[in-house]
Amino acid sequence: METKKNRVVAALTGSIATGKTVVLDYFRDNLGFKVVSADAVGHEVLKNPEIIGKIGDAFGENVIKEGTIDRAALGKIVFSDKTELEKLNGITHTAILAKTFEIIDELSLASPVILEAAILIEAGWHKYFNTIMLTWCKPEIQLNRLMTRDSITEEEAKKRIASQMSFEAKKPFATHIIDTSYGIEVTRFTLEKIARELLN
16 A cells, blocks of 8 residues: 555554454543444445345355345355355455445545555555555463453354454564554553654
């Protein structure tokens, strides 16, 4: 992505349940950043009738309920099979990327912006950013957070974590590692330091 004068745009990524939302909220609520969530944009894209039709064709009518995507049903398919996940990404990624950068372009005229995208590196979107923050926490904390958050079994949680690119594989792409194991009261010192670097 072209960085124009007075534009501060950074990206935040990390595996599921490693604290991306908490980090993003802190940047927004305490440090003056506008935040864009690729996942939220993805939810909007999943409402697009053309995309719904393509997903129905690819995964069967069982993933469509009353004309909308049944995210739970679709999740069960794609989180247990990497090939299926890649198939879904092939349908949605281009539309999500286009919409995401449209939003970033507008917001970044007036404010510093952070894009949060779980699949930033897998999708190749990291190449548009100079600053890439990667969240991490201890594996047992990640597992516990995911089970609690999504009310799923340990086996399901492990499957979801395993379906994603590992922290070690993502690490070489990161300019900053953010350890969220000890909660926001500890993590905020790292975030404030990163914000100072970005804004200077």
